[in-house]
Amino acid sequence: MPETGKTRVVVPERIQRGDVIRVQIVVQHPMDTGLFRDANAEIIPAYFINDVQIHYGDEQVAQFEWTTGISKDPLVSFQLRAEREALLTVTSKDNRGKEYRGSAEIKFATT
């Protein structure tokens, strides 16, 4: 049973201050286009994430506009400057108004 909206945020294990790190986001979501039919020939209504916000601590560092053109179980990765220790939070909203959240701690390696 898929858990719609389950969000994973993956960051490297060892981070040093100032590193440019790769952040990977995976959200479980059907991302239905509204153009396919099910086995009973009924239209499967459009159901997709349309807004994603990335916060690094309190600062909003990115915002993504998504459409049904993003594949099922969206996967996105991008680069972030790890300048401080803070929580990286991903908040996504779908077209039914549901909000999903996932986060990862940006922590610097001590050695």
Next chain:
Amino acid sequence: MAVNDPIERRSFLQAVGLIGLAVATEGLTGAARPLPAAVRVTRPGPDDPPIPNEIVQKIFTERFQNRPIQRGHVTLDVAAMAEDGRYVPVIVESDLPMTADTYVKAVYLVVDHNPDPLLTVFHMTPALGPVAIQTRIKMKRTSWIRAIAETNSGELWADYVKVETTLNGCG
């Protein structure tokens, strides 16, 4: 000998038929289809794909106020042949600076022949590192994909790839 003759003749004809079919389909798919000339509205460079339809034209008008889009500084990495239109991996990279003064404020992905051509927009800030975005997109059919980066000063840089796809991933 006489008994074998019809079989040999049949297999020979089959072989010739297969070669003929192969040549015929090659000829069909290999022929370059002319692109519609009437839809060129903005000023694409010599190798740039023309604007295919009004929806894409509307996106360029609304989002970019028809400012010129130059090729360069952006690399769009997609396999030229997508087997499954539901999952087409794309990578967009750029060598444009990401500093407090000059940075890429947005990256647009446009798939000309999708039901919703403006597939995604990544709004960015200088807190991010250089543009290197990976994602997976859906494609309805063979189409140009446009990756367009907009800088904070309003410059537009792009890269284009034509991707062949057979399995409709959009419905």
